[in-house]
Amino acid sequence: MRLGIISALAEEQHGLIEALESPYKLVHGMREYTAGKLWEIDAVCVLSRIGKVAAAMTAAILVEKFGVTHIVFTGVAGSGDKNVKVGDIVVAEELVQHDFDASPLFPQFEIPLTGLSRFATDRALTERLAGAAAKTTRVHRGLIASGDQFIGKLTQIQALKTALPDLLAVEMEGAAVAQVCFELGIPFAVIRTISDNANDEAAVDFMHFIKTVASRYAYEVIENFCKWR
Numbered sequence: 001m002r003l004g005i006i007s008a009l010a011e012e013q014h015g016l017i018e019a020l021e022s023p024y025k026l027v028h029g030m031r032e033y034t035a036g037k038l039w040e041i042d043a044v045c046v047l048s049r050i051g052k053v054a055a056a057m058t059a060a061i062l063v064e065k066f067g068v069t070h071i072v073f074t075g076v077a078g079s080g081d082k083n084v085k086v087g088d089i090v091v092a093e094e095l096v097q098h099d100f101d102a103s104p105l106f107p108q109f110e111i112p113l114t115g116l117s118r119f120a121t122d123r124a125l126t127e128r129l130a131g132a133a134a135k136t137t138r139v140h141r142g143l144i145a146s147g148d149q150f151i152g153k154l155t156q157i158q159a160l161k162t163a164l165p166d167l168l169a170v171e172m173e174g175a176a177v178a179q180v181c182f183e184l185g186i187p188f189a190v191i192r193t194i195s196d197n198a199n200d201e202a203a204v205d206f207m208h209f210i211k212t213v214a215s216r217y218a219y220e221v222i223e224n225f226c227k228w229r
Ligand code: SAH
Pocket: 008, 009, 050, 051, 075, 076, 077, 078, 079, 149, 150, 151, 152, 170, 171, 172, 173, 195, 196, 197, 198, 199, 202, 206
């Protein structure tokens, strides 16, 4: 296994790059890729920056240029369900691009020519990530939705929940990585710590959380994931 680890923001990957043994850095396409050994696993860490295009580009380059065989995205997200609280972790079983709508040519959310509106994560990777995360906090598994919007209004998250009743979390990259990995045949998983409730307080909660809890959680979970036997 050669593992690609993507986060959007530096705080979501804090400490991991420093934890890489014999690090080797390469800048490509405005991103810095750091390869090395992470608790004995061959890994490449990179910050994708924010949004679906940024994440898709980063995932494709990890596979095509750095030869990763598996991808994990680790970051924060807004809650999409009343039982999913700030500080909980959501591990994706499926991902959907909530802002994709080519109707009436295709059903809403369906990605043309794939026949799919939801991309499933790799079972084994997801199982292992959820197991690792359970050592840190409460873990939920299910649907994560991604779109090129910060969801920071109650009306926005309510509309998304109506359209996708099983939604657990909203973020801006996961489903893009999912589509790239599906198309390239790469097993992948997505883990998100809940930083806010995607409501009118989301922006303030997000800023506070990202500075305090997010980085510690990401480090702990990835360490336990890598050490998993
Ligand atoms: N103001 C921030 C912007 C961050 S965007 C800054 O300057 O850095 C929010 C990031 O966290 C995205 O990468 C997204 O994946 C995730 N996220 C957290 N809460 C979110 C929410 N409520 N809606 C959408 N994305 C969210």
